[in-house]
Amino acid sequence: MGNKGVFLDRGIVTTIVVLCLIPFLLQNSFHYEIAIMCMLNAVICIGLNMLVGYTGQISLGHGAFAGLGAYVAVVLSTTFEFDPVLSIIVSVIVLAALAFFISKPVLKLEGHYLAMATLAVGIIISIVLTNEDELTGGPDGMGVSEFHILGYVFENDIQWYILSAIFLVFSIWALQNVVNSPFGRILRCIRDSETAAKAIGADVPYYKTYVFVISVVIATIAGSLYSYYTGFISPEESGFMRSIELVVMIVFGGLGRIYGAVFGAIIITALPQFLTFLHDYEHMVFGAIIIFVMIFMPKGIVSLFDVLKVEKKEPKKDNT
Amino acid sequence: MVELLQYSFGGLTVGFIYALVGLGFTVIYNSSKIINFSQGEFVMIGGMAAVFLSYAKFPFVLAFPLAIILSALLGYMLFKLVSMSSNSSVTSLIILTLGYSIFVRGASQVGFDKQMHTLPAFISDTPISIFGATITPQAILVIVVSLCIVTGLYYLFNKTKIGKAMLATADNKDAAKLVGISVKKILIMNFMISAGIAAIGGIVLTPITSTNYEIGIMLGLKGFCAAIIGGIGNPFGAVFGGVVLGILESFVAGYLSSEYKDAVAFIVLLLILFFFPGGLFGAKKSTRV
Numbered sequence: 001m002g003n004k005g006v007f008l009d010r011g012i013v014t015t016i017v018v019l020c021l022i023p024f025l026l027q028n029s030f031h032y033e034i035a036i037m038c039m040l041n042a043v044i045c046i047g048l049n050m051l052v053g054y055t056g057q058i059s060l061g062h063g064a065f066a067g068l069g070a071y072v073a074v075v076l077s078t079t080f081e082f083d084p085v086l087s088i089i090v091s092v093i094v095l096a097a098l099a100f101f102i103s104k105p106v107l108k109l110e111g112h113y114l115a116m117a118t119l120a121v122g123i124i125i126s127i128v129l130t131n132e133d134e135l136t137g138g139p140d141g142m143g144v145s146e147f148h149i150l151g152y153v154f155e156n157d158i159q160w161y162i163l164s165a166i167f168l169v170f171s172i173w174a175l176q177n178v179v180n181s182p183f184g185r186i187l188r189c190i191r192d193s194e195t196a197a198k199a200i201g202a203d204v205p206y207y208k209t210y211v212f213v214i215s216v217v218i219a220t221i222a223g224s225l226y227s228y229y230t231g232f233i234s235p236e237e238s239g240f241m242r243s244i245e246l247v248v249m250i251v252f253g254g255l256g257r258i259y260g261a262v263f264g265a266i267i268i269t270a271l272p273q274f275l276t277f278l279h280d281y282e283h284m285v286f287g288a289i290i291i292f293v294m295i296f297m298p299k300g301i302v303s304l305f306d307v308l309k310v311e312k313k314e315p316k317k318d319n320t
Numbered sequence: 321m322v323e324l325l326q327y328s329f330g331g332l333t334v335g336f337i338y339a340l341v342g343l344g345f346t347v348i349y350n351s352s353k354i355i356n357f358s359q360g361e362f363v364m365i366g367g368m369a370a371v372f373l374s375y376a377k378f379p380f381v382l383a384f385p386l387a388i389i390l391s392a393l394l395g396y397m398l399f400k401l402v403s404m405s406s407n408s409s410v411t412s413l414i415i416l417t418l419g420y421s422i423f424v425r426g427a428s429q430v431g432f433d434k435q436m437h438t439l440p441a442f443i444s445d446t447p448i449s450i451f452g453a454t455i456t457p458q459a460i461l462v463i464v465v466s467l468c469i470v471t472g473l474y475y476l477f478n479k480t481k482i483g484k485a486m487l488a489t490a491d492n493k494d495a496a497k498l499v500g501i502s503v504k505k506i507l508i509m510n511f512m513i514s515a516g517i518a519a520i521g522g523i524v525l526t527p528i529t530s531t532n533y534e535i536g537i538m539l540g541l542k543g544f545c546a547a548i549i550g551g552i553g554n555p556f557g558a559v560f561g562g563v564v565l566g567i568l569e570s571f572v573a574g575y576l577s578s579e580y581k582d583a584v585a586f587i588v589l590l591l592i593l594f595f596f597p598g599g600l601f602g603a604k605k606s607t608r609v
Contacts, residue, residue, distance in 0.1 A: 058414065059410050111410045111595055112355040113597065120587075120590050122581070123587050127582055167451060231414050240537065244418055279428075281426070286422060286423075287422035287425070290415065290418070294405055294416040295405045295416070298405065
């Protein structure tokens with residue numbers, strides 16, 4: 001088996017074409033905001049999917065990591081007047097160190113215990129962010145300085161759209177190359193049977209830590225960019241519900257599927273915007289949709305495409 | 321000294337509420353090995369339903385059982401949904417119960433409302449003074465009710481045939497079926513009992529802490545911490561965990577910082593998971609390949 005990296009394949013080309021066409025549909029700032037939110041969430045989900053979908057390690061704390069990462073970057077550049085790019089780099093280093101530090105005891109756990117431990121870490125982060133109001137502005141949040149890369153200031157929606165789109169395409173491309181590499185195969189092996197992975201000589205804790213740190217770093221970058229884009233940050237973005245939302249996105253889209261995370265992120269991000277006409281019924285409908293998908297499409301939304309594919313290519317497939 | 325006693329009373333009261341929530345986790349876990357992330361919502365529904373029934377001029381003796389039945393029905397519905405789901409991986413069950421909790425919270429927002437509500441104390445409002453510290457009769461009621469429930473559960477699981485059938489179901493569903501246990505009935509019973517216990521917790525705590533549609537989130541998480549501290553699956557463990565947690569929280573709030581009170585449960589949870597993964601009373605577990 002050749003392990004040549006994928007440079008461009010049908011999926012990526014389609015994604016790029018779609019991303020180029022979408023701006024023609026966006027009519028106002030609000031539409032752009034939803035589109036950018038969808039893309040940055042998709043990026044976080046791609047990283048999270050690598051951890052949950054490919055390696056089989058659930059995390060209910062990634063919203064908090066994204067929020068904390070955003071806070072570190074934003075506080076550095078707003079309060080201490082660091083360069084925004086430098087702030088994000090520092091934030092990435094801090095969060096990577098944190099993730100590395102906690103990964104060892106946390107990732108030893110499995111199943112519900114792992115879920116609860118990551119959730120606990122997330123809630124502690126969120127409580128700290130809410131209470132350290134001298135730095136973070138407390139529950140009311142804080143304004144964020146403008147974002148520029150080497151003096152080029154990002155100020156309008158189209159610039160942010162392009163930046164997010166590039167980031168998204170790059171993430172999809174990177175994930176695709178990772179999962180199809182020997183590294184990716186070991187990750188899937190860990191998911192399917194940790195004992196088997198150990199038996200073939202894989203250093204399981206090393207791989208788990210590696211993926212955990214990478215997913216936290218991706219969340220940090222995407223979370224920071226989102227705060228720079230909106231010009232505002234509040235502890236709500238690191239809350240319990242945010243972390244849940246992220247996991248719902250990837251499960252909804254399809255665990256362990258490259259485009260699963262992307263579709264899930266887009267649908268779950270955009271759906272509440274379309275459900276606002278339901279007013280108070282919004283949450284109820286949202287919960288019902290999650291339940292419905294979990295019961296009738298346990299493999300996620302992208303499994304719908306598989307049905308189409310199977311019908312086209314292998315019409316006479318039988319289960320022998 | 322009076323301060324210490326006062327904080328302990330406060331902690332005990334909250335602790336027994338956590339214990340009731342933790343017991344709910346224990347009951348479902350004991351028969352199905354599922355951690356129900358919507359447990360907190362059953363607590364909330366119990367309290368809210370009792371409040372609104374009493375607004376509708378129902379006397380307490382009618383309102384409370386109805387609230388408990390409503391919650392138990394929601395437990396039954398959750399069982400139906402869980403058994404409809406073909407994929408029983410841990411992740412999808414977690415998402416399913418989380419989805420259910422969002423649904424129930426949303427439904428409560430529509431069916432009831434978003435305001436804070438409270439009930440008058442059931443017995444009397446006059447605090448009782450013990451060595452200078454005070455405790456309300458309602459708090460004593462919470463403690464007594466919790467102790468009764470845990471004793472009842474202990475009796476149920478260890479002394480009755482049905483309880484033994486429940487434990488057998490948890491241990492091995494197929495073997496349980498072979499000896500003639502109706503696994504489905506047992507599971508339904510457990511989901512309903514669990515939701516019912518949670519609702520009782522929600523009702524007795526309402527006069528103390530008030531209630532609204534959002535209280536379930538934190539209560540559920542802390543109840544889970546309680547269950548883990550004591551080793552999940554053990555009713556007395558859940559009570560012990562709840563009490564320890566409640567008292568710790570109350571001391572931290574009193575002596576250290578009230579802002580970080582909510583973090584205590586999660587720090588304790590992490591320490592327990594890292595150092596005693598089976599809970600303080602749990603046995604070491606090994607996985608079969």
